Every structure is written in C-alpha cells, then in structure tokens.
Amino acid sequence: MIVFNLICSECDYPFEGWFDNTLVFKSQKRHKLINCPNCESTHISKALVAPNVGKKSNAKIIKNKKTIASNIKKIKKIVEENFDYVGDNFTEEAKKIKYGETKDRPIYGEATVEQTKELIDEDINITPLPFQSKKKNN
Numbered sequence: 001m002i003v004f005n006l007i008c009s010e011c012d013y014p015f016e017g018w019f020d021n022t023l024v025f026k027s028q029k030r031h032k033l034i035n036c037p038n039c040e041s042t043h044i045s046k047a048l049v050a051p052n053v054g055k056k057s058n059a060k061i062i063k064n065k066k067t068i069a070s071n072i073k074k075i076k077k078i079v080e081e082n083f084d085y086v087g088d089n090f091t092e093e094a095k096k097i098k099y100g101e102t103k104d105r106p107i108y109g110e111a112t113v114e115q116t117k118e119l120i121d122e123d124i125n126i127t128p129l130p131f132q133s134k135k136k137n138n
Contacts, residue, residue: 001018001019001020002018002019002020002021002022002025003016003017003018004016004017004019004025004046005046005047006034006044006045006046006047007044007045007046007047008036008038008039008041008043008044009041009043009044009045010036010039010041010043011036011038011039011041013036013037013038013039014047015036015037015038015071017034017044018127019127020125020126020127024125024127027125029044031106033106035078037071037074037075040078072130072131075129075130075131076129076131079108079129080133082106083105083106083107083108084105084106084107084108085107085108085109085133086107086108086109087109087110088109088110089109090107090108090109090110090111090115091111091115091118091119093107093109094107094119094124094126095119095122095124098122098123098124108129108133109133110133111126
C-alpha cells in the first residue's frame with residue numbers, strides 16, 4: 001500500500017488516499033472513482049509534500065476538526081451510492097469484469113482471504129474498504 005497526499009481542485013481540501021500502487025491511483029482517477037470527502041468533486045490531484053523536518057517551537061498547530069470516523073462515513077456513503085453491491089459474489093463479478101464477460105462498473109462486496117489472493121494473482125485490482133457492509137446477511 002502507498003499513501004498519497006491528495007487535494008481537491010474545486011475546494012482545495014487536502015486529504016489522504018491509500019492505493020496499492022501508482023497505477024491503481026491513476027486508474028481510479030481516470031475512472032473518476034476518487035472523490036473529495038469535503039465536496040465530492042472528482043477533480044483530485046496529488047499534493048506537494050514537504051520533507052519531514054522538525055518544526056520550530058513557534059510553529060502554529062492546525063487542528064483538523066474532522067475525525068477519521070466521519071471520513072469513513074463519507075467514504076461508505078460514496079461507495080454505497082455509486083458502486084454495485086455484489087455481496088459474496090464479489091470474486092466472480094470482479095473476474096467477469098476483468099475478462100469482459102459483463103459490463104465494467106465499480107463494485108463492492110465480500111471476499112475471503114483466499115479469494116483475495118486469487119484476485120491479486122490474476123492482476124485484478126482490489127482495495128479493502130475501511131468498513132463492513134450493512135447489506136451482508138449473517
């Protein structure tokens with residue numbers, strides 16, 4: 001996994017994005033799958049990163065009032081509104097999309113560790129979500 005500092009071109013809101021690699025980031029950006037957690041715009045770019053240098057004692061500390069939990073809620077809302085939930089059929093649907101057997105679309109669902117390894121072995125890009133779906137039945 002790689003973490004990129006991202007920024008929204010519409011509202012200048014800075015945030016982080018976790019990706020498997022740079023190619024996955026570029027693919028998701030090209031398909032407009034990366035949204036600003038503040039305004040939901042898809043006009044996102046990588047932000048400049050300053051080197052990790054010790055701060056001066058008189059440096060101002062900027063506190064971000066948004067919590068990780070609220071950002072996860074926003075991600076969950078975006079995924080649930082824009083992705084197709086395929087449940088336990090995630091692995092099969094991902095393969096059908098990869099091999100052109102069904103239309104290309106964003107999906108989410110459940111997969112076991114073994115199924116996840118299988119998808120990675122077949123070069124199918126997946127990203128674990130930071131939440132569990134309420135749609136899953138026990």
